[in-house]
Amino acid sequence: MKPRTPFVVNAIIAVGLITGAFYMFLQNFDFITSPIFLATIAISLVLLLINNSLGALIDAEKFRQLSEEQKKEYIELVKTPYLTRLWGDAFKQSKEETTGEVAILDHGFDGIKELDNLLPKWYVGLFAITIVYAVVYFVAYSATDFAHQIEEYDEEYKTQLAAIAEYDKIAPQATIETAEYNPDWVAEGEVIYNQTCKTCHGEGAQGLSGPNQTDDYWINIQDEYKSEAGEFKNIFYTVWNGSKNDATMRPFGAGGELRGNDIVKVSSYLYKLNQDTKKNADGSAPGKAPQGNLAPWSKSAAAPAASAAPAEAAVTAPEQGVDSTAAATTE
Numbered sequence: 001m002k003p004r005t006p007f008v009v010n011a012i013i014a015v016g017l018i019t020g021a022f023y024m025f026l027q028n029f030d031f032i033t034s035p036i037f038l039a040t041i042a043i044s045l046v047l048l049l050i051n052n053s054l055g056a057l058i059d060a061e062k063f064r065q066l067s068e069e070q071k072k073e074y075i076e077l078v079k080t081p082y083l084t085r086l087w088g089d090a091f092k093q094s095k096e097e098t099t100g101e102v103a104i105l106d107h108g109f110d111g112i113k114e115l116d117n118l119l120p121k122w123y124v125g126l127f128a129i130t131i132v133y134a135v136v137y138f139v140a141y142s143a144t145d146f147a148h149q150i151e152e153y154d155e156e157y158k159t160q161l162a163a164i165a166e167y168d169k170i171a172p173q174a175t176i177e178t179a180e181y182n183p184d185w186v187a188e189g190e191v192i193y194n195q196t197c198k199t200c201h202g203e204g205a206q207g208l209s210g211p212n213q214t215d216d217y218w219i220n221i222q223d224e225y226k227s228e229a230g231e232f233k234n235i236f237y238t239v240w241n242g243s244k245n246d247a248t249m250r251p252f253g254a255g256g257e258l259r260g261n262d263i264v265k266v267s268s269y270l271y272k273l274n275q276d277t278k279k280n281a282d283g284s285a286p287g288k289a290p291q292g293n294l295a296p297w298s299k300s301a302a303a304p305a306a307s308a309a310p311a312e313a314a315v316t317a318p319e320q321g322v323d324s325t326a327a328a329t330t331e
């Protein structure tokens with residue numbers, strides 16, 4: 001027969017568990033003075049007291065039925081302080097450790113014998129706590145106001161957007177000199193395009209009242225960007241300054257409607273879209289019919305830039321030849 005856990009210990013555990021559960025559901029300690037919390041504690045303590053008295057009665061009856069030797073053993077146990085007993089229990093040695101006798105489970109039917117060691121009590125206790133915690137957590141999470149994933153996400157999202165807006169205010173803005181194609185900005189560029197440009201340039205920039213941007217024909221080609229690599233800067237230039245021929249294409253940058261980095265974004269989108277579009281042999285593309293002239297950066301057969309390619313090849317070829325002969329002689 002084992003001595004009962006003292007009432008005080010049970011009371012401390014009960015108050016701890018109830019407080020923990022309240023905290024989990026409410027996420028603050030304001031409930032400490034609430035009548036519901038205090039009533040829960042009071043009722044639990046009363047129930048524990050009743051349980052304790054019943055236990056005492058049962059123990060007295062059990063004690064009467066013990067043999068003299070068992071009674072002595074029990075009295076000895078009761079004398080040791082509770083925590084010492086608890087400690088001893090938690091780390092109680094296995095039968096094998098105390099008696100040297102190996103505990104064996106015999107399955108019988110299959111002849112397999114298995115070691116039968118008890119798990120340490122502290123370990124089993126931890127297991128029990130995780131089960132209780134899981135149940136409380138599951139209920140709190142799925143049936144109460146405990147977790148707010150979506151609201152928390154929205155909050156976080158807003159903070160991030162505000163931080164980006166804040167950064168954008170002080171971030172250096174691109175100019176025609178510094179503007180460069182940036183593949184990371186294509187997606188944002190598409191958003192700007194759909195908000196600001198689609199009404200005139202159409203779905204996927206295939207042209208509407210404004211020209212098709214996916215073909216190799218351009219109305220506005222600035223002299224300084226008449227090269228194979230000029231396409232991106234030329235787009236940036238037109239979006240910044242607008243078109244000199246047609247005022248409906250207004251100066252988005254110079255007019256203060258879009259800032260430099262936004263123009264880099266939308267230009268990156270248009271550039272990538274143009275690069276990715278498979279053009280017909282004559283440089284036209286699906287959508288509105290071509291307007292303007294075939295651009296220097298066009299890769300279609302009739303492109304004037306094609307003449308530059310052989311010259312370049314001729315320059316590099318001899319160099320390679322020198323390299324390989326030099327390598328041959330040193331070997």
Ligand code: HEC
Pocket residue numbers: 193196197198199200201209210211217218219220221234235238239243244245246248249250252266267270291292
């Ligand atoms: C109100 C209508 C309208 C809006 C809005 C508009 N465009 Fe245009 N865009 C035009 C017209 C019209 C042209 C042709 C101008 C010309 O004939 O020189 C043009 C020309 C262009 C060109 C040069 C095309 C070429 O072939 O020379 C680019 C690049 C361009 N727009 C980009 C944009 C971008 C980017 C936006 C959004 C930020 C935008 N446009 C918004 C009407 C518009």
